[in-house]
Amino acid sequence: MDALTQYNGLVVAVDDNPVNLDTLLEALSGERLDLAVATDGSMAMRLIEREQPDLVLLDVMLPDIDGFEVCRRLKANPKTADTHIVFMTSLSNREHRLQGLHAGAVDYISKPFDSEELLARIRPHIAVRRMTRALREKNTSLEEEVRQRAAAEAAREALLVELMTRTDELRDAKERLERELVEKGRADEERTALHEQIIAAQRTRLLELSTPLIPITDRILVMPLIGTMDADRVAQAIETMLQGASSRGAEFVILDITGLKRVDENVASMLLVAASGLQLLGTRTVITGIRSEVARTLVHINASLQGIVTKATLQDGIAVAMQAARHRR
Numbered sequence: 001m002d003a004l005t006q007y008n009g010l011v012v013a014v015d016d017n018p019v020n021l022d023t024l025l026e027a028l029s030g031e032r033l034d035l036a037v038a039t040d041g042s043m044a045m046r047l048i049e050r051e052q053p054d055l056v057l058l059d060v061m062l063p064d065i066d067g068f069e070v071c072r073r074l075k076a077n078p079k080t081a082d083t084h085i086v087f088m089t090s091l092s093n094r095e096h097r098l099q100g101l102h103a104g105a106v107d108y109i110s111k112p113f114d115s116e117e118l119l120a121r122i123r124p125h126i127a128v129r130r131m132t133r134a135l136r137e138k139n140t141s142l143e144e145e146v147r148q149r150a151a152a153e154a155a156r157e158a159l160l161v162e163l164m165t166r167t168d169e170l171r172d173a174k175e176r177l178e179r180e181l182v183e184k185g186r187a188d189e190e191r192t193a194l195h196e197q198i199i200a201a202q203r204t205r206l207l208e209l210s211t212p213l214i215p216i217t218d219r220i221l222v223m224p225l226i227g228t229m230d231a232d233r234v235a236q237a238i239e240t241m242l243q244g245a246s247s248r249g250a251e252f253v254i255l256d257i258t259g260l261k262r263v264d265e266n267v268a269s270m271l272l273v274a275a276s277g278l279q280l281l282g283t284r285t286v287i288t289g290i291r292s293e294v295a296r297t298l299v300h301i302n303a304s305l306q307g308i309v310t311k312a313t314l315q316d317g318i319a320v321a322m323q324a325a326r327h328r329r
Helices: 018-031 041-051 067-076 094-103 115-164 168-208 231-248 265-280 292-300 314-328
Strands: 010-014 034-038 055-059 085-089 107-110 220-227 252-260 284-288 308-311
Touching (some): 010 041, 018 115, 055 067, 055 115, 067 094, 115 220, 231 252
Parallel strands (some): 010 034, 010 055, 085 107, 252 284
16 A cells, blocks of 8 residues: 555545545545535535645536636635645536636546546645645744744844953853854755755655656666646656666666556657667666557557567566566676
């Protein structure tokens, strides 16, 4: 069980259809996530402001206020502005999806629900929410520490002024205080630098969430691809993959496409480009989650799979990579 399933987060589901709510409850039952329910927009806004959930699953069609307006009001309220909202809708046209994203949602899920897609979509958003909260708490702690140290520094400077007006007998005490101030300044600079590194690392991690590169061992990495791949996600996935393989000196990168909704010719070509780039780095590629329609697509584009290992499941791919890694030793 991964780290997300060990975390008892809160999800608020807003839907006036009991069947949909039962489906959501069943899908989330194995995730150790608490589920709160609202059946109209007004109830949802009160509940979300009070509970501050990790994620909101918001239906578009509600009996009092439509989901788009609920989303806009939540984003306009400072207490709920950073709430992560995923729309649930049977409206599949592009205009409605864009309307939801423009209102402030981070994603959408089509009805009727597919449990695997539902979980695959909400897990990254809950992880982002948790990291954002942790970063905010860390920033608050650091700001309080800076305030306390600024107050201490002001007090020391006042003491220094007083000591400088005294006789030569206090000169030694003044010099000791000056040395303390120098040491404190150096410590503050080091702390500031560390703080900036933490923020940069968090930002980098947030950018990689949609295409995470997960180390199985020091030399074996896995990149699970889920949902729908567009041009931006393809470019980001390849960049993340090549940088991760290069920096870690990876022997294997396993591309798991089990979670991809559709593997067309563009996605298949991306897999081959990624494999070629990894080969230049001396890294072998294993593609897992190969289904019959994926195989047909690869045959249709006359793809060359030389040097690429394909397996039906991620477990099989990991086993192949680990066995090959042991033989190399």
